[in-house]
Amino acid sequence: MTSLLWKKFVGRLKVIFVLTLIFFIPNNLDAQAYQIKTIVIDAGHGGKDPGAIGRKAKEKDINLAVALLTGQYIEKYMPDVKVIYTRKTDEFIELHERANIANRNHADLFLSIHVNAVSNSRVTGASSWLLGVGKYQSNLELAKLENSVIEMEDNYEEVYQGFDPNKDESYIIFNFNSTKAYFEQSLNLAQEIQDQFKNRVGRRNYGIHQGPFLVLHRTTMPSVLIELGFITNSTEEKFLMSKEGQEFMASAIFRSVRTYKQQIDAKNKKTVILANQKEPENENSVIEDHGxxxxxxxxxxxxxxxxxxxxxxxxxxxxxxxxxxxxxxxxxxxxxxxxxxxxxxxxxxxxxxxxxxxxxxxxxxxxxxxxxxxxxxx
Known part of the structure; x- marks a missing residue:
């Protein structure tokens, strides 16, 4: 190896090392102590960043409407859970700040709500995305699209330490997160979300995927990026624009969070007798049904x-x-x-x-x- 090539190689390693220190998230989740007390809901895009644009709607508006409705359902039916929004109006929030809001508030769950877009107008379906290096180029392309938001931020080259969302080599940093922090918890929630979308709302299940999303990489808790559907499909766009469609999708997300929380709470319980059962003492918690x-x-x-x-x-x-x-x-x-x-x-x-x-x-x-x-x- 020539001296020049060696210098370039060492220089690249230094960049990778610095980026790894900046973006790496330790797996410090204590399964026994983990509880859902604070949830941060992130309405993707906003302000000068419209996100994907359909024939009639802008992604940022759909994201905000569903995010606010989801939070309202959680606040009403899960009063022991605190809800924090990254934005509640049509404003531009920097990508790193969205994750910082969750980290500063020691959130137990982070939900980033988006709408998808592709060139094929026939594609439909709702999906959930977890942090990871996608196996397919299409996954990377979606991540590039979402991560490109940083180019609207002031001084983004310095804030993200030279990360270029449009270059494949920048994504090498995601390979260093070998601990896959919070992956299992995020996957469990994503499965609940997709079940609700398919079985309760009747949406096409576009599946659970992994992608190198900066907003998820910077959070220090279980996190899921939700794609409500495809704004590039006219029928799905109409559904996501409607009040009924937004309520259906928000209620599905709420129900999945509630079920996920119940599962987490159950794991933290050690007693074996049903609490507050108003049945005679000789009755079992499981009723013997006859007739x-x-x-x-x-x-x-x-x-x-x-x-x-x-x-x-x-x-x-x-x-x-x-x-x-x-x-x-x-x-x-x-x-x-x-x-x-x-x-x-x-x-x-x-x-x-x-x-x-x-x-x-x-x-x-x-x-x-x-x-x-x-x-x-x-």
């Missing part, structure tokens, strides 16, 4: 919750059953539908998505079938 009964289904989880989980507080006759990969939880147990409707009404502020379900000998049946069987019995 036809109605219940209020209020919760779904991929993991089995601890018996004293806060989700069960002040609920009567809590019961769980396994349905595929999910644990489903109900409250109440009566063949009198009016009694169950009252229970549903009593918990609607806490569980707005709760619904009445019918069972025969512990197996789920339709409401109409339950009514028929109860009528025939009586």
């Amino acid at each position: 036809v009964t109605y219940k209020v289904q209020f919760l779904l989880s991929k993991t089995e919750l601890a018996p004293d989980d806060p989700a069960f507080k002040n609920l009567v006759a809590v019961w769980k059953y396994k349905d595929g990969a999910f644990y489903k939880y109900t409250t109440g147990n009566s063949s009198d539908l009016s009694v169950i409707k009252e229970i549903q009404n009593n918990i609607k502020d806490r569980y707005p998505d709760a619904f009445i379900a019918a069972f025969k000998d512990g197996e789920r049946i339709s409401i109409s079938e339950a009514k028929r069987l109860i009528k025939a019995k009586n």
